[in-house]
Amino acid sequence: MTGAQALAQAIKTLRATGVPDAPRDARRLLAHAMGITPDRLTLMVQDDLSEQAAGAFDAMITRRAARAPVSHIIGRRSFYGRDFIVSPDVLDPRPETEELVALALQAPFEQVLDLGTGSGCILLTLLAECPTARGIGVDMSPEALRVAQMNADHLRVNATFKTSDWFENVTGQFDLIVSNPPYIALNEMPDLSPELSHEPQIALTDKADGLTAYRAISAGVGAHLRPRGRVLVEIGPTQAAAVMNLFTRAGLENVQAHADLDGRDRVISATAPLT
Secondary structure, X not given: OEHHHHHHHHHHHHHHOOOOOHHHHHHHHHHHHHOOOHHHHHHHOOOEOOHHHHHHHHHHHHHHHOOOOHHHHHOEEEEOOEEEEOOOOOOOOOHHHHHHHHHHOOOOOOEEEEEOOOOOHHHHHHHHHOOOOEEEEEEOOHHHHHHHHHHHHHHOOOOEEEEOOOOOOOOOOEEEXXXXXXXXXXXXXXXXXXXXXXXXXXXXXXXXXXXXXXXXXXXXXXXXXXXXXXXXXXXXXXXXXXXXXXHHHOOOEEXXXXXXXXXXXXXXXXXXXXX
């Protein structure tokens, strides 16, 4: 069987199970099975598949048809121009979160704290972009922290990771605090795509109204931000007013909402007062 024949059959299988953008996913998985980069697939798709590649591709398509994310199947996800190791223990890095990173990079920082670091994609990207900065990533999940450390090693970025329930085990103050916390309300979970069932639920929902993490962050951020330090958090598209209110009541200043490329509120930023 040639790569083209296997690809056509795989696309048909994925479409039959309702996978969105089946051709894109099938091509990405075929390239991975063949051990080549996706941009070379067009040049090699007419070649005969080795028995090993054909078997690997078939197994990958079976997993994708069961709605496992492509990133979990290949073990990688691109974020802000870099590849990150991912697993079912961490939330997949998503393009929307790049908005938070871009906003964070608009002002200098020396010490950064990432609350709920997961794969480490936010913290490690910030440190890779600002090599003189230092940062700490905390998470409740030891498994997630192992993935974050693997990413730090892979990217050759020096970061510190520790287990903590938000600020519980955090000491000191920071120029910048960032977070992409679980913000999906429990009653919204049934409407999500099947792929999200393969991701850690603790990273998706607080099993309540979606605002639990923001309450914890707003309650503790004042003690850990230096004067004029910044905090940036990702939010769900309907949460801007509630999160801004929490930050304002916590005594933060310059509280603002920032939209993503689709025009939806995506990030809330604020600064600590001078005194």
